[in-house]
Amino acid sequence: MEILATFALSLVFTLLIETIIALLFGIRMPGMKVVWLVNTLTNPAAVLIFLLLSRVFPAAPALAIQIPIEIIVFVTEALIYGLWFKEGKWGFRHPVLLSLVANLVSWGTGVFVQAL
Amino acid sequence: MNAFLKRSVAALFSLLMVFGVCSMTARADVIYVPENSFFEEHQDACSLENRMYIANAPGGTLTCYKSPESSLEKAQLKNGTELYTAFIYEAPSGIRWGYCEFYDAWYPMDYTYAKYDDQQFREDYTIKEESGELDKSYAGKTIYFWNYPGGEVTSSWSISEQGNVPMYSDTFTDENGLNWGFVGYYFGRRNAWVCLEKADVTEEALYPDGKPVRDTRVIAEPSVDVQPEAGGQGMTLGLILAAVAAVMGGSLFLLFNLKK
Structure with missing residues (x-):
């Protein structure tokens, strides 16, 4: 149950933050569904990879594991936003910027909260 | 207030609410790990x-x-x-x-x-309760502290010319006839041993033919x-x-x- 809580809370926090960022980028329904689904696609995988790598490399700094994962997530989301929703369909006019800002803010939020 | 500013304020307020309710440790993306x-x-x-x-x-x-x-x-x-x-x-x-x-x-x-370590060493060997201080002839010299007699040098210290030497509370005589003193505390060093006759001799010089085997546990x-x-x-x-x-x-x- 504890592991489920880890995945669930990570996803909830990510969805909450990225929804806010998407709103700022002018994305509404049905585009917002895309944002939710994309993050449901990437966040559990990111959490799983982080947990696995933390076990394999227990002495590695968390950031050394997080940053490569975040880069992969950013690229994946940017590709989905950009390639799947061309020509700004459903408000995705700046897919790379959206992915970058959304992931930076969600990542930064996590780091900030951990530091509290 | 224009639309961008409204959105910015709303976003900032939302983020502050998120921070406020986040009493648990989280990592990004957000990757949540409970404390x-x-x-x-x-x-x-x-x-x-x-x-x-x-x-x-x-x-x-x-x-x-x-x-x-x-x-x-x-x-x-x-x-x-x-x-x-x-x-x-x-x-x-x-x-x-x-x-x-x-x-x-x-x-x-x-x-x-x-x-x-020293704790295991004390279980394996006979230690004498005998207090004293290192000879003041070591004043101005660098002495070496060991984790246990015949173990490893853990630190060194240059004794001042005034001769503020460490005090010991226990002693041990090793197989070579060397006497060792247990120093509880000395300028930040805790629970260390010094070779009383050869406190300023390095590990390699004290055991040129190799150190005694202390750990014989299976x-x-x-x-x-x-x-x-x-x-x-x-x-x-x-x-x-x-x-x-x-x-x-x-x-x-x-x-x-x-x-x-």
Whole structure:
């Protein structure tokens, strides 16, 4: 149950933050569904990879594991936003910027909260 | 207030609400990892250890957990890995769990053995209670401190010309007839030994033919199976992978449908 809580809370926090960022980028329904689904696609995988790598490399700094994962997530989301929703369909006019800002803010939020 | 500013203010306010309700540790993207509070909740059952242990688990790998009652694995350490064990928790079942701050994880003490140190040395050899101070002829010289007689030099110190020499509380005479003094504290050095006759001699010079073998223990690989106590076995890695794959698959399917 504890592991489920880890995945669930990570996803909830990510969805909450990225929804806010998407709103700022002018994305509404049905585009917002895309944002939710994309993050449901990437966040559990990111959490799983982080947990696995933390076990394999227990002495590695968390950031050394997080940053490569975040880069992969950013690229994946940017590709989905950009390639799947061309020509700004459903408000995705700046897919790379959206992915970058959304992931930076969600990542930064996590780091900030951990530091509290 | 224009639309951009409204959105910015709304975003900032929302983020502040998120920070306010986030009482749990989270990492990005956000990757949530609960804080380890097991020690705070079980202080009465924990004892201070502050001793180096060495991993020695069945199968060659020591699994370390978030807590003795959690199935969340924090680390997989190869046998031989050194663990500075700060605390030991004794569970109601009698199983003892050690905590290593470096890995922020708990592990069964049955799957470790103590690194040979002064404590083990005192169990193996006869130590005399005899106090005194190092000869003042060492004033102005550099002396060496050892973890135990014939062990390893852990630090050195240059004694001032005024001769503020360390005091010892116990002594030991080794197989070469050298006398050693146990120094409880000296300028930040704790629980160290000095060779009274050759305090300023390096490790290599004191034992040109090799140091005496102190650790003669035979360490067998344990066979007992120790798992976290409560919380059951938890989800296996396979189940977790399947669950994540299912969620990702479902998301991809719905994304494809939306794209149509």
